[in-house]
Amino acid sequence: MARLLETTGLACRYPDGTRAVEGLDLALEEGDLVGLIGPDGAGKTTTFRMLMGLQRPTGGRIRLAADRHALSYVPQVFSLSPDLTVEENLQLQARLYDLKDPAPRIASLLASVDLDRFRDRMSGALSGGMKQKLSLCSALLPAPRLLLLDEPTTGVDPVSRREFWTMLHAIHDEGVAILFSTPYMDEAEYALRLLLMDGGRILAEGTLDGFREEMGGVVAALTMADRKLARSQVAALSPLDLFAEGEVLRARFPDQPMEPLLARLRALPGVAAARESESTLEDYFLHVLSAQEGALHE
Numbered sequence: 001m002a003r004l005l006e007t008t009g010l011a012c013r014y015p016d017g018t019r020a021v022e023g024l025d026l027a028l029e030e031g032d033l034v035g036l037i038g039p040d041g042a043g044k045t046t047t048f049r050m051l052m053g054l055q056r057p058t059g060g061r062i063r064l065a066a067d068r069h070a071l072s073y074v075p076q077v078f079s080l081s082p083d084l085t086v087e088e089n090l091q092l093q094a095r096l097y098d099l100k101d102p103a104p105r106i107a108s109l110l111a112s113v114d115l116d117r118f119r120d121r122m123s124g125a126l127s128g129g130m131k132q133k134l135s136l137c138s139a140l141l142p143a144p145r146l147l148l149l150d151e152p153t154t155g156v157d158p159v160s161r162r163e164f165w166t167m168l169h170a171i172h173d174e175g176v177a178i179l180f181s182t183p184y185m186d187e188a189e190y191a192l193r194l195l196l197m198d199g200g201r202i203l204a205e206g207t208l209d210g211f212r213e214e215m216g217g218v219v220a221a222l223t224m225a226d227r228k229l230a231r232s233q234v235a236a237l238s239p240l241d242l243f244a245e246g247e248v249l250r251a252r253f254p255d256q257p258m259e260p261l262l263a264r265l266r267a268l269p270g271v272a273a274a275r276e277s278e279s280t281l282e283d284y285f286l287h288v289l290s291a292q293e294g295a296l297h298e
């Protein structure tokens with residue numbers, strides 16, 4: 001697969017001393033559909049801004065295989081004019097990209113995201129989901145080979161989110177490589193490859209199945225009658241990982257038959273119920289973070 005973009009040791013330290021990105025090695029290729037997953041403040045936006053040439057790196061380098069127009073970007077915040085209609089915004093962008101005869105392309109892009117009915121609506125009056133679709137059309141106007149999307153679904157309702165992912169997959173099927181960021185762990189399922197980012201660094205790279213295999217073990221999800229008691233009782237069984245997710249306690253144990261383990265857990269004081277669970281990306285994130293903390297304290 002042809003390499004589209006590569007960074008080595010990419011870093012950004014803001015003037016106030018914040019190290020937003022540290023030593024990022026990233027390679028994106030044709031056919032890629034990569035999710036950059038990390039909590040608020042992980043350094044995702046800063047990474048995108050550096051890739052787009054909007055933020056000057058303070059270390060490392062970026063190599064673009066194709067020319068800059070092969071790269072398009074949908075920023076996190078709606079950045080088209082609210083005072084222009086949907087169609088006018090795209091006409092303006094087409095002019096900025098110096099596209100010849102853009103009308104048929106604008107029409108087909110609007111139809112592909114079901115926005116053609118709203119072409120005369122002021123962009124500022126669109127819903128969050130519709131604004132996202134318009135931003136997507138704008139980014140696709142110059143027919144990019146690589147599309148960068150910074151948290152495209154943050155603040156979008158669940159139905160529109162699903163619809164947005166269907167559209168993105170169609171775009172990917174047409175041969176556009178995609179790098180998206182998200183703080184939502186459940187959106188990992190939409191990516192073919194995952195990069196987990198925190199504190200300006202990539203903590204892990206791979207697939208959800210690969211992460212599950214690496215972690216190994218079996219996971220039990222416990223409902224607690226008494227949180228404190230349940231936690232200390234389960235901790236006494238020396239699980240590999242243990243953390244609370246809302247009202248549920250998740251515990252990962254070494255590989256073993258599930259039913260006897262569940263029976264043992266159900267019998268513990270403070271535990272109301274126990275069932276088998278599949279490892280999630282959140283489990284892996286916490287697993288990696290706690291392994292790092294462990295390494296720091298060794």
Ligand SMILES: Nc1ncnc2c1ncn2[C@@H]1O[C@H](COP(=O)(O)OP(=O)(O)OP(=O)(O)O)[C@@H](O)[C@H]1O
Pocket residue numbers: 014015016018019020038039040041042043044045046047151183
């Ligand atoms: N202009 C700036 N000056 C100083 N620090 C900044 C600046 N912009 C971002 N930061 C800090 O850099 C770190 C990374 O921020 P960044 O916006 O890249 O993260 P993010 O993963 O995109 O999170 P979010 O979803 O909150 O935007 C954070 O600690 C943030 O507070």
